[in-house]
Amino acid sequence: MKRLALLLVTLFALGSGNAQIIRQPIPDKLVVLTFDDASISHARFVAPVLKRYGFGGTFFICEFPPNFFDKSKYMSWAQIRELDRMGFEIGNHTLTHKHVNKLTREQFTAELDSLEFRCLTYGITHPTTFAYPGYDTHPTAFSVLKEKNYAFARVGGSRTYDPTTDHPFLIPSFSTTGTDKQRVLAALQEAKNGKIVVLTIHGVPDNAHDWVTTPPDLFLEYMKFLHDNRYTVIALRDLAAYVNVEQAFTTIALKP
Incomplete structure (x- = not known):
């Protein structure tokens, strides 16, 4: 029955002219975990939990001003390097969490370059995915990301990601912020049916910005739910196994 469902999704894509975007049928229960802002809890709490379950994840890094060097709030670059060595993805969130709609082309490029240089300096894998600070987008950012060979970029939106209609630079996500467990579990x-759920998670807890905290006990419940219900949990870069990015760039229009 499951194989039949996957076949039907593939046939639908063929009929809609978007089959070439899908490299292989997208299984039900495919989830992408993303973590923003280099919270210290990502190294101390989140990474060990993910490792225990065998889950992938993307950590979108920035040097969040003005307190990035307060290590009670943010990871050190040595800890970020350790996440990379553990097999997790390190993504670009600009160097200083600047909203891209407030930057010139040159300023945005410099923000990306600076974060990339930090990765190079600390021996961290070169970033190929991006998360928009504050979820703000801008056409200038799209062209710069394309020129710099980024594959995927994440926004908000509180809805599923449909690779046949959502541009790779506008991948929607659900936030886990707060204590509304049913909202997250429902998301x-x-x-299913060719749709992918991407989660945006800040600190667990977030010592720098408590208004975006995900309580640790709820985070554990979410991860156990994923494990017990046999979800496939990946990093954002791993979408390339399912999505032909170049074909999607060609086929899907960018709609800021």
Whole structure:
């Protein structure tokens, strides 16, 4: 029955002219975990939990001003390097969490370059994915990301990602912020019929910005739910196994 469902999704894509975007049928229960802002809890709490379950994840890094060097709030670059060595993805969130709609082309490029240089300096894999600070987008950012060979970029939106209609630079996500467990669990159950659920998670807890905290006990519940219900949990870069990025760039229009 499951194989039949996957076949039907593939046939639908063929009929809609978007089959070439899909490299292989997208399984139900496919979830992408993304973590923003280099919270210290990502190294101390989140990474060990993910490792225990065998989950992938993307950590979108920035040197969040003005307190990045307060290590009670943010990771050190040595800790970020350790995440990379553990097999997690390090993504670009600009160097200083600047909203891209407030930057010139040159300023945005410099923000990307600076974060990339930090990765080079600390021996961290070169970033190929991006998350928009504050979820703000701008056409200038799209062209710069394309020129710099980024594959995927994440926004907000509180909906599933459909690779046949959503541009790779506008991948929507659900936030886990707060204590509304049913909202998050309901979102996870939307990962079906060719749709992918991407989660945006800040600190667990977030010592720098408590208004975006995900409580640790709830985070553990979410991860156990994913494990017990046999979800496939990946990093953002791993979408390339399912999505032909170049074909999607050609086929899907960018709509800021």
